[in-house]
Amino acid sequence: MSDHSKLKYLAESAPTGPWIVENDSLYFKDDGYTRHLLDADAGHDVQEHDYYAALKFIAAANPAAVLALIAENEALRQDRDGLLEAGAHLL
Numbered sequence: 001m002s003d004h005s006k007l008k009y010l011a012e013s014a015p016t017g018p019w020i021v022e023n024d025s026l027y028f029k030d031d032g033y034t035r036h037l038l039d040a041d042a043g044h045d046v047q048e049h050d051y052y053a054a055l056k057f058i059a060a061a062n063p064a065a066v067l068a069l070i071a072e073n074e075a076l077r078q079d080r081d082g083l084l085e086a087g088a089h090l091l
Contacts, residue, residue, distance in 0.1 A: 002073075004073070007070065008066075008067065008070050011063040011064075011066040012063070012067065014062075015030050016028075016030075016062070016063050017029060017030075017062045018062065019037075019058075019060075020034070020059060021052075021055045021056050021058075021059045024041065024042075024055075025037075025038065025040070026040065026059060040055055
């Protein structure tokens with residue numbers, strides 16, 4: 001079983017967002033304010049498509065999204081364990 005406690009702690013400690021990519025910058029919203037987090041710069045060996053895809057992924061994999069995935073994973077594990085205790089067999 002995977003232990004997501006460190007990832008969960010980090011997600012709970014980070015600004016929840018939403019997170020936004022605009023041009024070469026990453027922002028998050030906090031208390032009604034848009035806060036500039038970083039300016040990104042694609043290295044000479046990174047293609048423009050990969051660069052923007054990576055920035056968009058970082059914004060989408062924000063703390064709220066990570067916490068939702070962890071919660072869903074934990075709920076599915078509990079469901080599975082309940083089925084196993086009730087005598088169900090997994091394929």
